[in-house]
Amino acid sequence: MEIFRDANKETGFLNGQFLLAMPGMEDSRFARSVIYVCAHSEKGAMGLIINRVQDMEFADILVQLGVLDEQQAIMMPERTRDFLVRNGGPVEVRRGFVLHSDDYLTDSTMPVAEEICLTGTVDILRAISGGRGPRKALMTLGYSGWASGQLENEIANNGWLTCQAPHEMLFDTDIDSKYDRILAYMGVDPSRLASVAGHA
Template identity: 90%
Template sequence: MEDIRFARSVIYVCAHSDKGAMGLIINRPQEMEFSEILVQLGVLDEHQAIMLPDRTRDFIVRNGGPVEMRRGFVLHSDDYLTDSTMPVSEEICLTGTVDILRAISGGRGPRCALMTLGYSGWAAGQLENEIANNGWLTCRAPQDLLFDTDLESKYDRLLAHMGVDPSRLASVAGHA
């Protein structure tokens, strides 16, 4: 992608219909820490935030995209469900309410989860057009890559998973 906001981005598409698409960038860290978000939302006070277990304190908040960058989303395994949880696939769900943040901070959250601030969105037909113009490579999301925390190498590892040699990618393409 020529758009710097999406260069080397790995995006998990959560919703796609004839009305448009919505996805989360999963390989870009956000500057804000999870504990800061919990304090800002009143889930914990500052003292409680300091006492969080390492697993929770080190929970990486990711930059999900340029749209509504103050809105949070948690993409997670299907072992955590509330009334506001939306299934994305057979094994993956999306929750955008503070309840899941409370559950994660209390050790009652889903087995696998990632949190983003913001999302990426496309108008009707826009994503299909970008794919047709070779702007994106697509594949099914392997869960081990989806939820792992090695954000720096995620793009290259996903290309390898797809069998794509990045040195053979070109920024322009023709159509036969």
């Protein structure tokens, strides 16, 4: 997470953008993944996969952390109970991160891009469970990280497509179609993309 703190002192050109894995992606952990870049600088990059769902449910996490007991978790409003927990990446897989709109701020909240922040403390989970959380939010366990120059090399080697990240596509819960919808938003034909990636 030092990458995140350092990178956001000087906003990198990929901050707040989507990365879409190209069809030729060699690392199966990232196949057809959509990653939201939270931090990017000369020291490296950090992002969250937003189109993979964890088996663990939000209520289970709240109970494990002692935010709620099992009875309170059962009584949560349906909207909160159905809050998706996503698989953010292979780094620190037991640690939670909440990407959210900037209407919720604490001392531990870090700005990511215009109107988007990241909070990694239990306080925001408590706020969400009590209906006092941000207007828009998504939660992941784990994150994706790159060393200095690594992400730039992967992009140059045809590993990733990049594009702006509309808020509605970032926060919506239609996980299964997200990759294809973002390609369509970019005006990319998946069949042509596959043929280009085959020559990488």
